[in-house]
Amino acid sequence: MIPRYQLLKSRIRRLGLALALPISLVGVGGLPTQSQPATAQSGGNRPLTIRSDTQEYDAKTQVITARGNVQMVYPARQIQATSAQAQYFSKEKRIDFSGNVYILQQGSNSIRAEKVTYLIDEGKFIALPQSNRQVESIYMIEDSNPTRQTTKPAPKTPALKRSN
Numbered sequence: 001m002i003p004r005y006q007l008l009k010s011r012i013r014r015l016g017l018a019l020a021l022p023i024s025l026v027g028v029g030g031l032p033t034q035s036q037p038a039t040a041q042s043g044g045n046r047p048l049t050i051r052s053d054t055q056e057y058d059a060k061t062q063v064i065t066a067r068g069n070v071q072m073v074y075p076a077r078q079i080q081a082t083s084a085q086a087q088y089f090s091k092e093k094r095i096d097f098s099g100n101v102y103i104l105q106q107g108s109n110s111i112r113a114e115k116v117t118y119l120i121d122e123g124k125f126i127a128l129p130q131s132n133r134q135v136e137s138i139y140m141i142e143d144s145n146p147t148r149q150t151t152k153p154a155p156k157t158p159a160l161k162r163s164n
Contacts (some may be wrong), residue, residue: 020024046076046118050086064088070097078106083116093120101127108140 053068065087072081072095084099095118097103103111103118103125113127114137127135 046074048072048074048076050088052086062090064090072097079118080104081116094118095120099113108138110136110138112136 003147031061034093050064050070052066054072055064055066057064065085067085070081070083070086072079072083072086074080081097081101081103083097083101087096088094089096095125097116097118098114100114101111103116105111111125111127112132115128117126118124119126127137129135132153
């Protein structure tokens with residue numbers, strides 16, 4: 001008889017289902033199905049969902065690896081992310097994204113990088129660029145005391161005279 005965790009692991013890998021983290025899988029009979037993605041919740045925690053083409057779970061290290069078209073959604077912190085690969089380290093409460101990483105925060109702030117580490121408990125991102133490139137971050141800043149921009153009017157150009 002195949003141990004339950006191996007059956008679950010192979011089924012997740014084969015179906016490429018979404019996992020919501022921190023991990024403790026639920027579903028029909030404890031197994032995910034095609035119509036019901038694997039979800040996870042721990043205590044009163046809110047779900048963090050990762051979808052990808054394939055996912056693997058290593059029971060010894062408690063690491064989940066998602067590969068191909070990775071999409072992460074964390075509504076509790078208004079975070080969305082895409083990348084080529086993501087690894088969730090459940091013991092460290094850390095997610096490592098790699099490959100064309102794009103993270104959108106609060107619908108307007110964003111980070112683009114080759115690699116990004118998200119420290120869940122700290123709410124902190126650490127971004128690294130590709131070789132000879134840079135990380136790009138865009139932040140929308142609310143200015144509580146905006147100063148009026150004084151722009152000089154454009155210089156008047158003389159009107160062209162018509163020749164009869």
